[in-house]
Amino acid sequence: MQDIFLYNTLTRTKEKFLPLVPGKVGLYTCGPTVYNFAHIGNLRTFLFEDLLTRTLRFNGYDVQWVMNVTDVGHMTSDGDAGEDKMSVAAQRENLDPWSLARKYEDAFRFDMQRLGIHLPDVLPRATEHIEEMIRLNKTLEERGFTYETPEGLYFDTSKSSDYGKLARLRLDDQLQGARADVNVDSEKRNPQDFILWFGNKPTHIMKWDSPWGVGYPGWHIECSAMSMKYLGDTFDIHCGGNDHIPVHNTNEIAQSEAATGKTFARYWMHAAFLNLKNKENPNTKLKMSKSKGGFIQVQTLVDSGYDPIAYRYLCLQAHYRSELELAWEWLDADGKTGRADSLDTAAASLKRLYERIARAEKDNEESLSENSQFDAARIEVLNALNDDLNVPKAVGLLHTYASPRLWRAFDAVLGLDIENHAVLPAEEEAPAEIWKLVEARLEARKARDFARSDALRDEIAALGWEVADSPQGPTLKRKQ
């Protein structure tokens, strides 16, 4: 087995990956909140996780990938301690929160599929793990890590000796309420204490009984409860967007390690953001945010004429720890369609790639026909992937080798669906009357009557066919 090196946020270094159990990997990744569609920024992170999983599997690991589905517990805005986002969206769409969650969970699965992202092995829903969360909170309570306020049950971060180790927080220098949209609960003992259970929420639609009153779970606890349920108290890799480092993941570690006394996740990997640039107004940064609306989703790409795989290919060309800028230009006022240069480029490049592979295979051209050459190239590309998922380098190498065989081998990781895309356009037989025009044009060309030849080309085009001259004679194909 080849060595794999991964950048671990805990140590801020690339480390050799050694799983807990040889040959097996337990992977947990923070999943979607399902009160709205996922946007392509969210999906960039899931795509990174897909690439990680595929790379590990390519190396022969047996990977168990768990991703939570958050279908409860988010507030309307960060300053609102009352309603959750599920309820508000439910009212907006005239659906009960449960149906709403299923609707967007289905949409999430569909979008994942459209981007060629393999679904995780387990997609546990928060609402189906309330028991586990309550049990975990009880454990924390028994171990003396909690206290109650009228708002609910809190985790006391001062009881955790190494709180903030992931983010390397210096707690004294953290500004409480640095964000104006977050209100501060004055009953908290320490600014960074976080809620484990919201009690006293009897009017809430999604609510459950608990030792701390009727209410619903705090946001962080679901990830601890579900990851430990499916992967054990200690597991190998935990992933997420890098915005989760200071708060969400930090709190996951605090509560999990407080409850078990063991290391939670051993390797932490975080994906950088996709940033949206506003083309007309470069000074205005568009924030890819679900709660603020107006974001680009997979359907937006489709409606704009892009194959979602082109977006995947674009993402493959940037390292997961680098921010990726997308200069998106909306084409219509209601924000349904748009375009981006980098996506145009990616789409064009991908189309040519498919054609090259298909043509090379048809003509039996293989640059790495010797097995020894192939094996050496394969190791080289694999080493790029195993070096902290350097997919851009791997793609560069694949382009350089230009070997259909190598492309196909690594499509198991890249997921460009070469199998179904690298096909020459079907040779559709044109009707006899079209061929008559082609014959006539051939005659005209022989007679060097190019005016007539061009007129016939136009006539053929008007009937929906494109004629191309080749050394073997004219060929016809359907106009696209």
Added chain:
RNA sequence: GGCGCCGUGCCCAAGUGGUAAGGGAGGGGCCUGCAAAGCCUUUAUGCAGCGGUUCGAUUCCGCUCGGCGCCUCCA
């Protein structure tokens, strides 16, 4: 105030203490009546700026400028 990230050709983007992958786009060429495709070739003495360390820095260190993320429920 704190934590952290980034600045590589027209665009996107790898990379390295020893002299800049790859993808697009553009230029030139082959082919071609035209068109399209294909193929070949070409484009950074340079990696924000200024210092320092070094035989040698784009790569390490410092400062400056510029951009960005997070600091309690945004991937």
